[in-house]
Amino acid sequence: MQRPWENRRYLLQSCVAPPVLTYSSRATGKMTNISIKNHTLRGFSLIELLVVVAVVAILCGMLLPVLAKARGQARLARCINNQRQLLLTWHLYNGDNREMAAANGHGMVSPGISLSSSASGSGFKKFWVPGDDHFYYPAFTNAQWLTDPQYALFGSYVGSASTYKCPEDRGTVTIPNVGKFPHVRSYSMNEYVGWSLDPGELNPAYRTFTKSSDMRAPADLLVFQDVHPDSICFPAFVVRMPGEPDQFYHYPSSLHNERGVVTFADGHAEAHRWADPRTRPPATGGLLAHWNDSPNNPDLAWLRTHSSYRVDVQN
Ligand SMILES: [Zn+2]
Ligand SMILES: [Zn+2]
Numbered sequence: 172m173q174r175p176w177e178n179r180r181y182l183l184q185s186c187v188a189p190p191v192l193t194y195s196s197r198a199t200g201k202m203t204n205i206s207i208k209n210h211t212l213r214g215f216s217l218i219e220l221l222v223v224v225a226v227v228a229i230l231c232g233m234l235l236p237v238l239a240k241a242r243g244q245a246r247l248a249r250c251i252n253n254q255r256q257l258l259l260t261w262h263l264y265n266g267d268n269r270e271m272a273a274a275n276g277h278g279m280v281s282p283g284i285s286l287s288s289s290a291s292g293s294g295f296k297k298f299w300v301p302g303d304d305h306f307y308y309p310a311f312t313n314a315q316w317l318t319d320p321q322y323a324l325f326g327s328y329v330g331s332a333s334t335y336k337c338p339e340d341r342g343t344v345t346i347p348n349v350g351k352f353p354h355v356r357s358y359s360m361n362e363y364v365g366w367s368l369d370p371g372e373l374n375p376a377y378r379t380f381t382k383s384s385d386m387r388a389p390a391d392l393l394v395f396q397d398v399h400p401d402s403i404c405f406p407a408f409v410v411r412m413p414g415e416p417d418q419f420y421h422y423p424s425s426l427h428n429e430r431g432v433v434t435f436a437d438g439h440a441e442a443h444r445w446a447d448p449r450t451r452p453p454a455t456g457g458l459l460a461h462w463n464d465s466p467n468n469p470d471l472a473w474l475r476t477h478s479s480y481r482v483d484v485q486n
Pocket of ligand 2: 304305402403404405461
């Protein structure tokens with residue numbers, strides 16, 4: 172026997188008209204029809220649609236900041252991971268080289284490959300990574316040099332150029348008549364760590380750390396840090412020390428929600444918040460000069476304290 176719901180006609184009717192349910196009473200055996208009234212098929216009214224749209228908009232408004240924050244936290248974690256890898260590389264390199272700190276400074280990328288005026292007469296010298304002044308574009312756009320042992324001391328240790336890039340750094344270098352290219356490096360090394368050029372370029376009142384045993388307070392000694400995209404140039408992060416003008420030579424990055432990642436010689440990394448708005452100029456794709464005045468800036472004081480200590484002070 173065919174059941175009502177198996178009948179094509181029944182199905183067709185139930186779709187276009189109020190359904191009629193039929194059942195048989197056990198007591199009387201009579202068939203009874205029940206019509207479901209007021210059953211009509213129709214679409215959303217405009218008001219209902221607007222309510223749905225409003226609810227979706229409110230939910231999006233609540234969720235998007237949460238998602239953006241989560242994405243920011245993920246990028247911060249990747250930056251910390253990058254710098255920890257670099258710190259591990261630095262320790263490995265130093266261990267492989269009789270505890271002499273990896274060379275740091277600025278200058279030619281390779282003999283005969285430079286437009287730089289900053290080689291300081293010392294000629295070609297290989298550093299932990301290549302880096303030159305702002306107008307020698309390949310030093311900032313050629314990722315291959317970062318992982319090539321011919322150009323970078325870390326080349327044999329770090330296989331991926333992405334290790335050198337902060338995920339928040341969207342800075343580009345504009346090469347006249349050629350186009351815009353993304354930076355390949357976001358991190359620099361404290362100039363007082365591993366400086367291998369003319370010592371006269373640094374403040375002689377402050378300690379230069381050329382081997383592991385020099386680093387007597389490693390938990391307070393900066394090694395790597397996020398650099399402002401408009402400020403990155405040399406492999407060395409230069410800080411004007413007390414006694415020099417109260418200026419930023421290089422700016423730290425504040426792209427992680429007013430913070431930048433910094434790592435210390437003992438192996439720990441942290442996201443440091445730069446308190447003074449003058450330390451956080453917006454990234455414009457321009458060029459931050461090496462002589463921006465910033466008197467009484469607590470962030471400059473912090474950088475100085477964690478870059479080196481006076482040679483006449485015993486730690
Ligand atoms: Zn970063
Ligand atoms: Zn520079």
